Amino acid sequence: MSATERFHNTANDCLERLAADLWPDAKLALVIYTAGKPELDIVLKDSGLNVDEVVSTLRRRGGLGLDGENIYKRLLCDAILGAMVFGKQNSNPPPAGHWGQEFWHIGRAEGALQEELVHALRLVRKELDSCQRVIHYAGGFNPAYVNDAQAAIKVADAVLKKIPA
Missing domain, CATH: 1.10.287 (Helix Hairpins)
Structure with a gap:
C-alpha cells in the first residue's frame, strides 16, 4: 500500500470519528492541496455532502470572496462574458433553464x-x-x-x- 493510500485510509478513519461527534445534519470535508501540484490534491467528503454548501461556508467563514484570483472564478467570469457576447450576437443561446440565460438575455x-x-x-x-x-x-x-x-x-x-x- 502506498503512502498516499495509507494517509487516505488514516484520514478517512479520523474523519469518521470526528463526524460521529458532530451535531445532527452536520457534514465534514477535508481538502489537502499542494500549490501548483493539482495531481496531489486530496478531497475527502462526508456522504451526502453538498459541495455548493462547502463553497458557501468558505465564503462566509473562510475568507473566500470575489477578490483574488482562482481558476473557478476566472472560468465563471469567462462563461458569463461569453454568454453576454453570444447574446449580443444573437447566437448560441444556453439551453432552457441554464443559469447563463440571464446573461445571454442581457447581451441580447x-x-x-x-x-x-x-x-x-x-x-x-x-x-x-x-x-x-x-x-x-x-x-x-x-x-x-x-x-x-x-x-x-x-x-x-x-x-x-x-x-x-
Whole structure:
C-alpha cells in the first residue's frame, strides 16, 4: 500500500470519528492541496455532502470572496462574458433553464439596442443627406446650415464605418 493510500485510509478513519461527534445534519470535508501540484490534491467528503454548501461556508467563514484570483472564478467570469457576447450576437443561446440565460438575455438586449440605434443613425444620415442635396440644388439657403449638416454627416459616416452593414 502506498503512502498516499495509507494517509487516505488514516484520514478517512479520523474523519469518521470526528463526524460521529458532530451535531445532527452536520457534514465534514477535508481538502489537502499542494500549490501548483493539482495531481496531489486530496478531497475527502462526508456522504451526502453538498459541495455548493462547502463553497458557501468558505465564503462566509473562510475568507473566500470575489477578490483574488482562482481558476473557478476566472472560468465563471469567462462563461458569463461569453454568454453576454453570444447574446449580443444573437447566437448560441444556453439551453432552457441554464443559469447563463440571464446573461445571454442581457447581451441580447444590448445587441438589439445597438441594431436599433444603427438603423436609426443610417436613416437619419440618409434623410440629412437628401435634405442637403435639395438645399444644394435649390440655392439661397444659409451656408452655415449646410456646413454644419455636412460635418454631422461625416461624424455619422465615421461611426457607421465601424458597424458591419
